[in-house]
Amino acid sequence: MDVSVIIPCYNSGCYLGDALQSVAASKNLNGYQYEVIIVDDGSTDKDTLDMLNKLHDCTVIHQDNKGPGAARNTGVNAAKGEFILFLDSDNKIRDGFMARGIGIFNSTTADIVYGKPAFFGATTTPRFKTGEFDMESILVMNHIDMCSMVRKSAFDELGGFDEDRKLIAFEDWDLWIRAGAAQKKFHFVDEVMFDYRITNHSLLDDEDNHCKVVDILYTKHKNLVLDTFRKIGIGYSVYRKDEKRPFRTFFKNCYYKYLYRFINIHALAKRH
Structure with a gap:
């Protein structure tokens, strides 16, 4: 198995179909094989549960609600792929992302491959600007979305996502900081690789919560920040x-x- 697509799901059945369809639409795989693992993080919504029960062409894992970081870790633990593609249940990948990522992994020493988003949903106004990785920038603000591909061996070496619920919606930021500190290699594809859905209830818009997360991360990575x-x-x-x-x-x-x-x-x- 080449790629494991990990999708955490919590009462998001109304969007999940779009995410799965975008994966299924990946045609230019050049013979590469992929699997889809959905981790139901304790959903209570009947429509979501009904949809999950009808899925037969992917692996569905049910667990008590522990947060998206824990759900992704559960998915990676069950993954058979050499590479991991993290996809949120309300987002969509573009055709060619998987094949492009695998090609880069196989021809370079990259540990993390990521590209640019196209924003849609409640607004198309960009929430962040993606670019080349550098530690100074990532400590100020996260500019790499969760929708990235990671070499599984590198992810395991980093110890996976921090499952602290106070970091919900910012688990990726913490992972990129740790990856940079561990000298993991980032490869930026300067092209749109996925579609990022903006909703009216995003935790990223909560300024008070963002300040609390910054305080947690700066304390956790105190020596690196200094x-x-x-x-x-x-x-x-x-x-x-x-x-x-x-x-x-x-x-x-x-x-x-x-x-x-x-x-x-x-x-x-x-x-x-």
Whole structure:
């Protein structure tokens, strides 16, 4: 098995069909095989439960309500795929995402592959801007969505998602921070790879909750935050000094860009 698509579900049967249809519509798989694992996280909605009971072409696991992080961990524990694709039950993947991700994993040392979202639903206004991974940016704000592909061995090494219910809707942010700290390699695909549904009841819009999550994450990753702050502080200090002495900065940059390189090349030539 190449890919395990993990979908946590909690009373979201009204959207689940769209998510499953998007997976089934993935035609350009180049012979790769995938499985779909849905983890019912203690749903109580009758329509959702009826829908789950009618599914026969995927694995459905039922568990008590423990939160989406725990549901995803349950799905990964049951997964047979070498790679994991995390898909929320209210989102949709684009045709080609799985095959593209597998190709990147097989041709590089990437541990995490992710792309850009297209926003739809209550609004199409972007909630975040996705780009290349860097630790400074990820500590300020999460710019990598849950809908990403992860090498299963790397996920296991990281210990999976933190199942603390206080991190609900932000489990991915914590995972990316830990992955970056562990020197895991991120590969950004600068193309739309999935559709992100915006609803009117998103936890991402709760500013008070967001502040609480930031407090939890900054406490949890205290040493990493402090080290990163020191590096940024040193860089900012150098920038302010250069800003006050523009001519010195100009000649310093010219020296390192041209003269320093010329001197090194000349010295190497003399040795040979």
